Amino acid sequence: MADNYVKLRREARKSKITLSPPVFDWSGSRALVRPSVELRDDFRVNLSSRREEYVAADVRAFFHSIYTHAIPWAIYGKEFAKRNRGLVHYGNLIDLLCRNAQDGQTLGLPVGPDTSRLIAEVVASALDVHVQKRLNIGERDASRYIDDYTLSSPEGANGEELLAVLRQSTAAFELDLNNEKSAIYPTSHRQNSGWQQAAREYLPRTSRPHGGIATSALQHFLYQLGRLCVAHPDINVEKYGLQHARSALVAADDWDALQFSLINAYRRNPSLVSLLVEACLLRQNAHRDVQVETLKELIENRVPVLARANRTGEIIWLLFLAIRLDLTLSARKLTPLFTIENAFVALLVVQLDARGLVQGTVSRALWDLSLTTDGLRSSMWLYAYEAFIQGLLPGVNGDFITQDPYFSLLRAKDVHFLEISRGYTSIALTLRGLRSDNQGLQRLREAIEDENFDDLQDLDNDDDEDSDIY
Structure with missing residues (x-):
């Protein structure tokens, strides 16, 4: 991917309608600038x-x-690719490596890495070109935000015709349209614009010498945010608003009441679990007044429910919170996790146990089956490798790692995939990172609006880091 980045970027930018072109960001937290909805x-x-x-x-x-x-x-092109399957062509090599990354499956990309974002944009750009040619449309007629299309016709083709062509084009790349989210709208339809500005308008501001945020100001913000959520039920307004209120949450005068509100918000909207964890850790680092007993009770009662629903993402965030706050959890409450074959869940549970934060006995029987050469090739590889090299599995023989031709190289270089203590250490550092991301996003927005990508080959950090952004 790195060796062929310039070629891939060229392919990804053949689209005339994309709103999510790849732009490399040297200064941001991710390799590629995130697009803006x-x-x-x-x-x-x-x-x-x-x-x-x-x-x-x-x-x-x-x-x-x-x-x-x-x-x-x-x-x-499909015809050339089918006639020329050798790995001398980098596209075929990327195809092979994507399959190797997921047990040989030809369907799907690993979700999360920026490599997948770039590959997906290359495929989507080719799809755009196919649609553009079929419909004879350009940037004034259509747009695509990641995988979200907006199509119109300058020649009067109706909505059903546009959808039919889009279905045919996606099928050419072995993709399908989501029928539940595909619709024809009259242009009199009210657009979902302005809600972001409305959410930011109510952000609480400090007006006190000590920099705190009054309880009344926070209550007003949460109330108005709730009204916006009702007005836009199909948009995650609550997450957007709370993310932009990070500093106010951490600076709140009355944290106790706010903590209850954040927990209730998470129960309504599970996508807020990461923000709940972030706010609690930043508040604890800044003021040491987080109600840890309340969080312990939340986690112990929540984990069994989440385990039955196999909602491992939320479980992972809550276990991480427990470790960072040194919460002691009951092994009995964690028991449903012992039968979940998830490497990250297993790794965090043994982290808790190694720190003496589990009251009772942790059963590793299922997870320890992966402590073999075959286990390093399974979905439990992260547990097998990381738990051992971090010393979380006393008494386990590590020959299965040291004698492995690939993992032994990682071990020799002391490569780690998890460092519990990283991140969420101060609101200042968190906001500085977000500022860099937002500046990159703004430059991307301006380039797309001006239809000028020439100056966006890369984004460098030329900002004054000593400036006061808080």
């Missing part, structure tokens, strides 16, 4: 002033359903 909303407002109707559609389970063979199709 506001660009999609702005485009729809613009389009509605010029056309009578438009189609909104997205690709079903985009990252999970990308056919790896479609990667060389997108780069070279």
